Every structure is written in C-alpha cells, then in structure tokens.
Amino acid sequence: MIFNSSKYNTEWNTKRLSDLGEFQRGKSRHRPRNDSKLFEHGTYPLVQTGEVKAANLYIRTHEACYNDFGFSQSAIWPENTLCITIAANIAETALLGYPMCFPDSVVGFNAYPEESSELFMHYVFTYIRKAIQNSASGSIQDNINIEYLTGLRFKIPHKTYQDKIAEILSSLDKKIELNNRINSELEAMAKMLYDYWFVQFDFPDVNGKPYKASGGKMIYNETLKREIPEGWGDLFLGDLINLERGVTYGKEDVTDKENPKAVGVLRATNVTGNIVDIDDLVYVPTSLVNDAQTIKAFETIIVMSSGSKDHVGKNGVYYFEEPLGFGAFCSKIAPKKGKEALVNTFLQSTWFRAYIKNQCLGTNINNLTGDHINKCPIVVPSTTLLEKFEGQVGKIYKKIALNANESQKLRMLRDWLLPMLMNGQVTVQSSTEVQEAQHG
DSSP: OBTTOOTTOTTSEEEEGGGSEEEEEOOOOSSSTTOGGGTTTOOEEEOOHHHHHHOSSEEOOOSEEEOHHHHHTSOOBOTTOEEEEOSSSTTOEEEESSOBBOOTTEEEEEEOTTTOOHHHHHHHHHHHHHHHHHHHTTSSSOOOOHHHHHHOEEEEOOHHHHHHHHHHHHHHHHHHHHHHHHHHHHHHHHHHHHIIIIISOOOBOTTSSBTTTTTOOEEEETTTTEEEETTOEEEEGGGTEEEEEOBOOOGGGOOOTTOTTEEEEEOGGGEETTEEOOSSOEEEEGGGOOGGGEEOTTEEEEEOOSSOTTTTTOEEEEOOSSOEEEBTTEEEEEEOTTOHHHHHHHHTSHHHHHHHHHHHTTOSSOOOOHHHHHTOEEEEOOHHHHHHHHHHHHHHHHHHHHHHHHHHHHHHHHHHHHHHHHTTSSOOOOHHHHHHHHTO
C-alpha cells in the first residue's frame, strides 16, 4: 500500500520509509520499568509515550530522569531525533528538544541528510497516523513494531521540495508552540498571584504593602483550620459554582463527525495540564445532550473518574467557541458571575489537588462525587479585594483564551493543508522564493 499515491504526485518516487533514515527502537531492558532503582537521583532525561503525544512539535519537558544504573540499561538519542510511539499511544510523533533517553515503546528516527529530514518525516507520520492506528486496532495489545514502520511505503518528493513542505507546516506548529509557552507563563502568573493573595495572604493592603508580612491582623477560622485575614470568611465551593454531571452514552450511540445532528463529547483524555483540548472527540446524537450537559466557552470542567487514578480530579478551562457535550465521568463546574478567576485558579491550586486525592484515598474505584466538590471549603476575601483579583487575573485568562483560539485555527489550517501537500495537490514556495518573486 502506498499511502499518498495520487494523480498529482505521479513523478514522485515511491520509497520505503527505511530508505529515508535509520529507525532504532528505544532501550529499557530492566523490568519493571518503574523500578525506583532506575530513577533515584537521576540526571539523564527520559521521555515516555505520553509526553510524545502531549508535545505539539518538539518535546521540551520531561518528568523522569534515569540515574547511572538506569542509563546503563538504556541509551541516549540526540536533539531533533523523531520519536514514534509503537505502544499505548500508537504512531504519535514529536522531535526531541534536547538529548534524551526513551523506552522500547518508542522508536527513534534519524534521517539520512541527503534523503529527508526528521521534520518532514514527522509530517509523514502525522498524515498516516490514523491509518496506522486503524491497522493496529483490534490486535491483542494494539501496538506495532519497527519492522512494520520500516516497511511502510510512501510517495516522496525530492529533498528540496520536502523542505518546502516542512517549512510551511512547521511555521504553523512553531506559532502554536509559542502560544503554548506564552499560555504556560500566563497560567504561572495567575497561580503565583493566587498563592500570594490567598495562601500567603500577602495581598496589597490599604497602603499597597503585603498584608500579612506587614503585620495585618489574622483571625483563626474553625472551618479552614487556619488563620485568615480579618474580614475574610469561608464558603463551600458549591456556593460559588453550578455543578452538572455529563451525558451517558453507549457504543451504539456513537455516530460520524459529519452527521449534521451530531455533537462532540469531551472525555477525561481531553484534559491535559490545565487545558481542555478538542482532539479525538466522540460524536453522539444531539438528542442525548441537554443544555446543562453542554460546555460553553470559558467554562471549567473537572474530570470525575470512577476507574482511573490518572484522571480523577483533573480539570481545565474550555477556551473554544464551539459548544460541546461532556461524558458521564466528567462534570462541568460553571463559576458564578464575578467568581470566574477565583474558582478557576483555586481548582489549579496545590491545596485543591491534595484535597481531591485525600477524598479518594481508601476507595476502591477512586470515585469523586458531586458532594466532594460542592462541600470543599474555600477561603473568600472581602468584596473589594475579590473584584480586584477578578480584574487582574480575568485579563490573564482572556489573553490565554485568545492564544488558545488562535492556536486552534492554526491547527485547522495545518490539518487542511497537510493532505494536499503530501499528495501533491497543492504546491508551495519557500519564503526565500516568495521574497525573490515579490522583488522581481
């Protein structure tokens, strides 16, 4: 099978992907893979399948590091190596932002410079990902192997034209990546402000000085079991939000995205970090989803899982314009007017995450109920200070929303261009050629 054969690229050469570079499977010989002896005081970065999937183009962060013992049973790959997942999240790809190790559930690709590039191959796999995933679906473990990858055939243009394709697609992805980095910094600013004001209680007093550090009066609060500023109080989170459970549907209800009477449904996997994405939605008839079970722009959802520690308590803000449903293991938290920034930032706080984990400890299914959320205590400032916080942090969330929406439009443009570029239906010029043409 040739994945991109068309009447537009008949002059392109048909090649096996192994003709374009070297594929090497990652190394992680020691079992179990999560043995703490591999990681104690580790310094060698390790990237895993979930981090490959989460990356937009480059992998620039990692959570785990091998120590010398861990490194001795693995290997390190250079910057710009293309990582291809072959188990769990199949056929996801991203390039290493710096040298890293990866396990045998990931294959690394390094291009032969005269034949191709890791960047171009990233877009080849983006183009064929669904086909690979469909071919692996239904196997015992839903995985693929390196022999499968190296045997894939593709219509390949000459190297100069590959670089043009990679240039135009990566320009979109790099802008998305920049937006993501800006949003991460904005989120950090919102969290830092919340921490200063609502955890350390060093909000600006009437003289503009940090309240607690400047000797502001503190009163012990029985509900919160801690001292809080004089004039502050406590409420339950349920006093500040409207909480709705998601829609229940079965396999027989799932329909096609193109169905005019279908609506997308968010699931636990759509929450990554503090962001709700809209990738890989399930579509069901609109008749199954009522208005209360619909997420609208700037609403928060918290994932409530009855079967996975990985998802329980995760939450994020939905920044996009398209109304969507949400599944039965999710709930929507809609902050009441004038409380949006306070609620959204509180849900991202270390304290709230610890509270959620403590509520689920000892249960067999880690089920988080509506009462766990509604009866969560929260410190509430004076009306004047709350308005000031909402004004400052609200602007941060609006900027994040603008960036998120721009990135979504860029993704749509990239995904629209990708198949046409890969099958030769449209042609591109490099930026240099465009400039030369403009200047005659």
